[in-house]
Amino acid sequence: MAVVLRFPGVARDSPAAPSVGAGSRLGREPYFACAAATARPGGRCLRRRGLVVRCQSGAAVLKKGAASVAAEKAATGFTVVMKFGGSSVASAERMREVADLILSFPEETPVIVLSAMGKTTNNLLLAGEKAVSCGASNASEIPELAVIKELHIRTIDELGLDRSIVSGLLDELEQLLKGVAMMKELTPRTRDYLVSFGECMSTRIFAAYLNKLGKKARQYDAFDIGFITTDDFTNADILEATYPSVAKRLQGDWIDDPAIPIVTGFLGKGWKSCAITTLGRGGSDLTATTIGKALGLREIQVWKDVDGVLTCDPNIYANAIPVPYLTFEEAAELAYFGAQVLHPQSMRPAREGGIPVRVKNSYNRRAPGTVITKTRDLSKSILTSIVLKSNITMLDIVSTRMLGQYGFLAKVFSIFEDLGISVDCVATSEVSISLTLDPSKLWCRELIQQELDHVVEELEKIAFVHLLQHRSIISLIGNVQRSSLILEKVVLLTETLLGHIVEGYVYLQSSIVFTTLNLVCHASNHLHLLLYARRSMFYGEMVSTSR
Template identity: 60%
Template sequence: MKFGGSSLASAERIREVAEIICSFPEHYPCIVLSAMGKTTNLLLQAGQEALRVAPGAVPSLAPLRTIRELHRRTAAELGMGSREDIESLLSEMQQLLVGISIMQELTARAQDSLVSFGERLSTRLFASYLRSQGVATRQHDAFSIGMTTTDDFQNADVLYAETLPALKAALARPPGAPRAIPIITGFLGRGINTGAITTLGRGGSDLTATVLGAALGVEEVQVWKDVDGVLTSDPRIVKEARPVPMLTFDEATELAFFGATVLHPSAMQPAMQVSSLDVRVKNSYNRKAAGTLISRDRDMTDVLMTSIVLKTDVTLMDIVSTRMLGQFGFLAQVFDVFRDNQISVDVVATSEISVSLTLDQSKIWERDLIEEEIQSLMSAFGDFAKVSCTHNVSIISLICNVAKTSSILERVFRVLGRESVNVKMMSQGASKTNISLIVADAEGRTVVQALHDEFF
């Protein structure tokens, strides 16, 4: 069972989560926790502010004070008073910030160490509370029990061959030993070569939970959020959005990659490797909601549209060969440019002499350098292609039953015609679950609402 930051935002929420865990007496769950509330954001803010102040001013930084007060107040409200393990971590965190201030440098490695304090604090606090309620627990830092990753700080990949057997061995209960619920840090791992703390990217606690599920051979991983499951669209855009009862792993992965924030994009990978593992999204604020069950397969007979996702602020790039038809190697040259610049693309449409594709600038570029970096990228195509860019476009991803494409697209284009919206690009190919439409940013929300009205 994994619980996110909003589920752990206060003493009241922690009591509720403890109650949820204890309401499954027939199971002995393994628990993965995120940092409390907005702690990760506060730690990132503290790191930036430490670069701008003298070392002596670090203890009084506002974000650091907020983190200290939150954890001390929560411990007191849970009836635990001052906790030596919490105070020790708070002191270590402050020392790291002082070091950042002295060095006037915040490396990716140091930032991963800094943000790790959120999960390390929340798991110790929660494990202590459960013990105070008579529930046997053991707190574990994931990086200490075998969660092994690449050394790509801030967005490391899990190394499954090393990780799965190590986690299984670390969490196995010796015969006759007393049972204790494992409380494990989400989001964190250890770099295979550096031995340093790494992080799995934003939302990486979901991935921690499914990795543990695969390692332990459990039947179900429950990801507890603050919504009633995966929804038919973003409720901030479509007020009538409602939970989707069932999804496949492929559908859930496409949803996550194209903007749905309920699950980490890589969280389905471990589940796909284990035939018997399902993932269920539940709401910690509304326990009685059925949630969304995500599994390997589902009956698609009556499924037309599953969910509609909007991804805004995207750049569309059109690349046209300057040579004649029949030029083999054109696509290879195009994608060599993206490989050399370490840029991935979202959506692609191709012909023999042209390629249209989208780039998510929020993932790739510094906000104040986007134009310069795009010009540099365009010049890399040299004399073998002409390149043009269109900024401020949106990807509308239709997670649907692609076997019924004709029926779906007939209705989609009827809606687009009614709304007087022109599609700049469309992609439907290798994915059997996703049709992507590119429209102007200014039209994106209107189109999503209109399509939701049509299909739901």
């Protein structure tokens, strides 16, 4: 269900009447293409594992069926995936702490997924941007390169490891930056190769450290173990073929020679290009849930620097508190609408595999965190979370034809499809559509303004078009059974703030379980609106604590 409320008296150019109609958010749908067989540089291992797998399948499986599969699974032993984000492994001290944390669960046989150390991904991106214009002879002097080198070498020294673990990668990184400086160009493909150094180094260091502690560990580059993706550099989607490939590789290696896998988060391999791809910022969460599903694990743990998913971004509202339970849909919705804490696509594999996701704090192990599962008791819940998404572009599209015209919506969406632009929120009537464009999709493109102009030009052939940029959406995610109460309060709120902050309309989108109310405002007002909504609308009764 999608509803758009419009408030009379608010100055707007597009002459749409209040409307109620069917509509849907057109998010990124999974791209289930069948990837080509994975050409893996580690061919030696594959052949070795191939023998093992052939021995164990075939006749034995035919005889024992499901029981033998279960036995084989048990033999591989993995129980959980534990993902540690950049803040959890930002220094030697943090790596020690994480190693200690892992070892404090001796009953678990985990697969570990790591992000790049601290702000390394940002520094790599900055170094790349600077390399474009600094001149080849200056590329070695880029300050961010020095910061990256210093951090990794200091960490290795402090952990008492051998510098050779990363020295080859650091040399390669410097060469790459010189290449970018020479070409004066940083393509999305090169950008992905560039940022991959972060995860490749953190995992090598951590695996070496665990080995030094006597806990046998083996480092893996995700792009070498079957993480097969689309070729959408900087924002690739994981393809179905990934699941069996990753399971085969990790289980095969475990059977051959048990060692805790330490896998690079965030990275994959384009199925056509065979080049390194990345899964979008924060993509290590998706790596973790993909491994969880591939191996059919008991639980997926994502360890962060906060006590779980909070009711609001703690950078905006310091007193935000953890939400103990969420459904996959709620978590995906709040990630999609901008809560930076989880990657928007990361809930999909967990939901498909029916595997609970636990969001925990590596700085505060005792905090219970947030458990994300298929269902929960929503009877006492009104609102789960408030999320801010900024840098939104909105389009109001009103048909130039009369009421009753058919095919209008189809024409509008075919324009977006032809131009390859993702639509985010949608609200429709028979003759008008209000929609927002997905900033993450626009962001990684180079000709943003030209593209937008082109969309508008195409749409103007069939409609009056009003383009609003630099908007924010405040999303209130709550219990669908309390939608009318939430809506009632939002109407009161928007009436109070009409013409000041809220730009005159509210999107309401509902699934069977939860409802999302999206208030659109100018970016300059978003903090004000968010805090106002939080403080005055639900009088503290909003937070759900029930399972």
